[in-house]
Amino acid sequence: MAFRAALRNTSALSGLLSQVSSCNHGRVCASSVFVVAQQRNNSTSPKITVDFDQSTGVAVMRMKSPPVNSLSLDFLTEFCISVEKLEMDKSCRGLIITSSLPKVFSAGLDIMEMYGRSPERCGEFWKAVQEMWLKLYSSNMVTIAAINGSSPAGGCLMSLTCDYRIMADNPRYTIGLNETQLGIVAPFWFKDTMANTVGHRTTELALALGLLYNPNEALTMGLVDQIVPEDKVMTTAEQAMAKWLAIPDHARQITKSMMRKQTIDKLTAKREADIQNFVGFITKDSIQKSLRVYLEMLKKRKA
Amino acid sequence: MAFRAALRNTSALSGLLSQVSSCNHGRVCASSVFVVAQQRNNSTSPKITVDFDQSTGVAVMRMKSPPVNSLSLDFLTEFCISVEKLEMDKSCRGLIITSSLPKVFSAGLDIMEMYGRSPERCGEFWKAVQEMWLKLYSSNMVTIAAINGSSPAGGCLMSLTCDYRIMADNPRYTIGLNETQLGIVAPFWFKDTMANTVGHRTTELALALGLLYNPNEALTMGLVDQIVPEDKVMTTAEQAMAKWLAIPDHARQITKSMMRKQTIDKLTAKREADIQNFVGFITKDSIQKSLRVYLEMLKKRKA
Amino acid sequence: MAFRAALRNTSALSGLLSQVSSCNHGRVCASSVFVVAQQRNNSTSPKITVDFDQSTGVAVMRMKSPPVNSLSLDFLTEFCISVEKLEMDKSCRGLIITSSLPKVFSAGLDIMEMYGRSPERCGEFWKAVQEMWLKLYSSNMVTIAAINGSSPAGGCLMSLTCDYRIMADNPRYTIGLNETQLGIVAPFWFKDTMANTVGHRTTELALALGLLYNPNEALTMGLVDQIVPEDKVMTTAEQAMAKWLAIPDHARQITKSMMRKQTIDKLTAKREADIQNFVGFITKDSIQKSLRVYLEMLKKRKA
Numbered sequence: 065m066a067f068r069a070a071l072r073n074t075s076a077l078s079g080l081l082s083q084v085s086s087c088n089h090g091r092v093c094a095s096s097v098f099v100v101a102q103q104r105n106n107s108t109s110p111k112i113t114v115d116f117d118q119s120t121g122v123a124v125m126r127m128k129s130p131p132v133n134s135l136s137l138d139f140l141t142e143f144c145i146s147v148e149k150l151e152m153d154k155s156c157r158g159l160i161i162t163s164s165l166p167k168v169f170s171a172g173l174d175i176m177e178m179y180g181r182s183p184e185r186c187g188e189f190w191k192a193v194q195e196m197w198l199k200l201y202s203s204n205m206v207t208i209a210a211i212n213g214s215s216p217a218g219g220c221l222m223s224l225t226c227d228y229r230i231m232a233d234n235p236r237y238t239i240g241l242n243e244t245q246l247g248i249v250a251p252f253w254f255k256d257t258m259a260n261t262v263g264h265r266t267t268e269l270a271l272a273l274g275l276l277y278n279p280n281e282a283l284t285m286g287l288v289d290q291i292v293p294e295d296k297v298m299t300t301a302e303q304a305m306a307k308w309l310a311i312p313d314h315a316r317q318i319t320k321s322m323m324r325k326q327t328i329d330k331l332t333a334k335r336e337a338d339i340q341n342f343v344g345f346i347t348k349d350s351i352q353k354s355l356r357v358y359l360e361m362l363k364k365r366k367a
Numbered sequence: 368m369a370f371r372a373a374l375r376n377t378s379a380l381s382g383l384l385s386q387v388s389s390c391n392h393g394r395v396c397a398s399s400v401f402v403v404a405q406q407r408n409n410s411t412s413p414k415i416t417v418d419f420d421q422s423t424g425v426a427v428m429r430m431k432s433p434p435v436n437s438l439s440l441d442f443l444t445e446f447c448i449s450v451e452k453l454e455m456d457k458s459c460r461g462l463i464i465t466s467s468l469p470k471v472f473s474a475g476l477d478i479m480e481m482y483g484r485s486p487e488r489c490g491e492f493w494k495a496v497q498e499m500w501l502k503l504y505s506s507n508m509v510t511i512a513a514i515n516g517s518s519p520a521g522g523c524l525m526s527l528t529c530d531y532r533i534m535a536d537n538p539r540y541t542i543g544l545n546e547t548q549l550g551i552v553a554p555f556w557f558k559d560t561m562a563n564t565v566g567h568r569t570t571e572l573a574l575a576l577g578l579l580y581n582p583n584e585a586l587t588m589g590l591v592d593q594i595v596p597e598d599k600v601m602t603t604a605e606q607a608m609a610k611w612l613a614i615p616d617h618a619r620q621i622t623k624s625m626m627r628k629q630t631i632d633k634l635t636a637k638r639e640a641d642i643q644n645f646v647g648f649i650t651k652d653s654i655q656k657s658l659r660v661y662l663e664m665l666k667k668r669k670a
Numbered sequence: 671m672a673f674r675a676a677l678r679n680t681s682a683l684s685g686l687l688s689q690v691s692s693c694n695h696g697r698v699c700a701s702s703v704f705v706v707a708q709q710r711n712n713s714t715s716p717k718i719t720v721d722f723d724q725s726t727g728v729a730v731m732r733m734k735s736p737p738v739n740s741l742s743l744d745f746l747t748e749f750c751i752s753v754e755k756l757e758m759d760k761s762c763r764g765l766i767i768t769s770s771l772p773k774v775f776s777a778g779l780d781i782m783e784m785y786g787r788s789p790e791r792c793g794e795f796w797k798a799v800q801e802m803w804l805k806l807y808s809s810n811m812v813t814i815a816a817i818n819g820s821s822p823a824g825g826c827l828m829s830l831t832c833d834y835r836i837m838a839d840n841p842r843y844t845i846g847l848n849e850t851q852l853g854i855v856a857p858f859w860f861k862d863t864m865a866n867t868v869g870h871r872t873t874e875l876a877l878a879l880g881l882l883y884n885p886n887e888a889l890t891m892g893l894v895d896q897i898v899p900e901d902k903v904m905t906t907a908e909q910a911m912a913k914w915l916a917i918p919d920h921a922r923q924i925t926k927s928m929m930r931k932q933t934i935d936k937l938t939a940k941r942e943a944d945i946q947n948f949v950g951f952i953t954k955d956s957i958q959k960s961l962r963v964y965l966e967m968l969k970k971r972k973a
Contacts, residue, residue, distance in 0.1 A: 227575065228572075243921070244917050244918065244921040244922055244925055245917070246921075247918040247920070247921050248921060249921050249924045249925055249928075250925070252928055255925075255928055255929070259567075260567045260568060260571075261567075261568045262568070263566055263567075263568075263869055264865075264866045264867075264869075264929070265866060265867045265868070265869075265892055267929070268866075268925075268926075268929045269834075269895070271925045271928075271929070272833065272914070272917065272922055272925050272926060272929075273913065273914065273917060274917060274921075286568055289572070307576065308575070308576065311547050311548065311575065311576060311577060312547065312550040312657065314550070314653075315546070315547040315549075315550050315551060315552050315577075316547055316575055318552045319547055319552055319553070319558075319571075319574045319575050320571075320575060322552075322555055322558055322574075323558070323567070323570070323571045323574070323575075350920075354918065530878065531875075562870075563870045563871060563874075564870075564871045565871070566869055566870075566871075589871055592875075610879065611878070611879065614850050614851070614878065614879060614880060615850065615853040615960065617853070617956075618849070618850040618852075618853050618854060618855050618880075619850055619878055621855045622850055622855055622856070622861075622874075622877045622878050623874075623878060625855075625858055625861055625877075626861070626870070626873070626874045626877070626878075
């Protein structure tokens with residue numbers, strides 16, 4: 065999923081494919097994965113920066129995990145810890161999520177977490193993806209996605225969990241749940257989140273064909289709420305946040321819970337089965353093979 | 368809720384705020400409530416007039432409870448009795464609901480029924496709100512809302528229960544479930560009714576921000592079915608009614624029940640819990656305080 | 671249902687009403703029904719032709735049951751057998767459904783299967799309608815409806831079960847679930863299929879009033895996915911099919927099942943009750959009378 069945006073926009077290719085480049089230098093081989101993971105855990109440079117403005121009660125979370133803010137296990141762990149800290153701080157009422165990297169919001173789940181990994185590791189990874197979704201979709205804070213770049217697959221999911229979505233009006237950027245294009249499948253709670261946003265039929269079509277949409281299309285179908293020039297994304301997010309914060313917290317929070325509880329309860333009740341389902345699927349020989357084919361195609365494109 | 372429309376349209380302010388004026392003269396004080404309620408019950412001027420045309424099988428119900436057709440316990444009781452009478456008259460096949468007052472269809476739940484009242488009285492009031500919804504949403508008659516004025520909160524809910532909605536195309540009029548703006552919350556069956564009409568995401572956004580829409584916006588999002596010049600609202604409603612009555616009653620009624628039964632069953636099953644939930648919420652000190660602040664703000668605006 | 675399209679387009683009348691003509695010559699009388707049914711079963715000319723292209727993996731199914739591809743018990747039986755054969759052939763990945771007749775895709779359920787029949791026969795017929803829906807809505811193949819003519823009632827349902835719908839852009843053609851116009855009712859699974867496609871409110875309005883839409887309206891509301899000039903329907907369907915087949919089968923199939931399983935499970939669980947419900951309804955004297963009135967009106971129009 066992490067590389068899909070590259071397929072549609074050759075201009076964005078160099079940036080988005082630098083991850084493949086890093087794969088070439090040590091991450092594609094399963095044998096080197098553990099070492100890399102260790103290095104990452106010990107990394108002193110965080111993958112996310114958080115600026116919290118006490119005067120407004122609004123935190124801005126900037127993702128900066130080059131080259132494309134892939135959602136690796138490490139990234140997700142750091143992300144969830146950051147969200148939880150803000151959630152527990154009563155003075156923090158709003159959260160804006162954006163990217164510090166050019167051209168990409170988040171390229172989605174890190175394909176390297178799904179390729180050549182042990183079932184245990186895959187399960188751990190999937191639990192972290194669930195955790196991100198649960199934390200964001202049920203957050204008591206007002207959450208706004210300031211989508212300043214492409215946002216395929218897991219990047220789109222992250223956006224969809226927010227209360228409001230503002231996207232940079234750059235026709236080279238795309239957003240969507242394009243999993244089937246890689247031969248994998250968005251799980252039911254990705255589907256539910258999208259259907260809650262754009263309805264059943266649009267979701268059926270989008271998921272079946274793995275469609276990615278440009279900002280204009282995304283606005284028309286309701287996948288995002290606003291599109292603005294790229295340099296206005298953050299200021300627009302701040303203005304929208306002020307509007308949301310004008311509503312009394314308790315009324316807004318009860319309303320949000322009422323809208324989302326059923327969808328959240330569904331995953332909570334089936335969480336372990338969903339992990340087993342993912343692990344069983346992703347570790348199949350046929351799926352591993354199609355991920356390998358996909359990675360090799362990307363490497364060739366780069367070369 | 369009863370006064371929200373006033374906030375957006377200063378021109379409508381004088382009409383809508385006269386209720387606040389009446390509060391000043393005896394209804395705000397909890398001690399005077401019982402007396403006022405008694406007076407109302409004994410009132411000889413009805414809050415609703417019903418004209419039933421035997422030749423067409425269509426009844427027109429006109430709300431005339433100045434200044435803004437607030438849904439008080441008395442009003443709701445009279446309303447439900449009127450609907451039930453028509454429902455039991457086999458010759459009555461269609462019902463058009465409209466307002467006899469200028470500029471307002473109904474300003475929604477009477478805030479004075481929620482401020483400074485005993486839990487018992489609050490519970491009685493809420494049961495009457497449920498009753499109105501249950502009667503209208505499951506009516507065997509064709510129901511058409513001829514929305515000839517602003518219709519916030521409970522007024523919007525009343526419209527949403529109808530089979531068809533025609534609104535006066537006056538940009539000063541607004542419609543929507545704006546409860547959160549007052550620090551209160553639309554219950555799940557308000558939410559379900561709106562989601563059945565405009566979908567999940569539009570409802571989430573509308574309820575979270577307590578949005579009110581002008582007629583054009585309401586038409587675009589599907590909150591109303593038609594907008595027409597103000598003096599054409601009733602004739603358009605009559606024409607629409609003729610179209611609906613051309614469908615055999617039994618086929619239309621079975622279809623209506625099929626579309627709405629699940630939503631109705633949900634409230635029926637949770638009715639008592641929903642009352643307890645409302646009473647527990649509305650009698651909280653913090654909620655009472657925000658209602659007081661709201662009332663005081665309105666009084667100042669008026670002055 | 672079978673004749674409804676005729677009501678809106680006098681130009682299509684002669685074609686669509688020839689079925690009524692055949693009714694005049696032996697099928698309206700209940701006593702002659704069994705004989706006719708026998709004749710049909712022994713018919714050597716199939717009502718459906720199937721062309722399967724091994725090189726593309728795509729089958730084209732052409733309905734040719736003059737005059738209007740009514741869904742009789744015989745037709746449905748043949749239809750289901752054809753679909754099942756293709757479903758079991760692993761090399762068949764896609765199915766395009768279209769009509770060989772001019773001006774009509776399918777006029778829907780054969781009214782003659784519902785008029786003057788024994789309860790047993792009605793039950794057998796309804797089971798076949800369910801079977802068609804279950805087979806198509808859960809098909810592992812990519813299914814595309816190439817709607818090259820009017821498609822009321824059961825014809826609309828058949829289209830709605832497909833993954834994608836392309837309609838001929840001829841303003842004389844209509845599509846919709848217009849059952850209430852005949853005094854009968856679309857069952858819950860017709861309703862669910864339509865609501866999954868165009869949403870709850872649009873479905874409520876469409877079913878209550880038995881609305882038929884022209885291609886432009888159908889496109890705007892999402893009832894069909896594309897409209898193209900009449901002579902481009904098949905080539906467009908083939909192009910769309912190629913796009914769908916570019917998605918790995920397993921990912922697409924899992925996604926399709928995820929989107930539709932709940933709706934399918936609902937009918938599966940209530941199948942017998944749904945048959946009893948249909949039989950009880952359709953054999954009522956009042957319903958039989960309104961079908962007779964309808965048939966007589968059509969005969970008069972023809973004359």
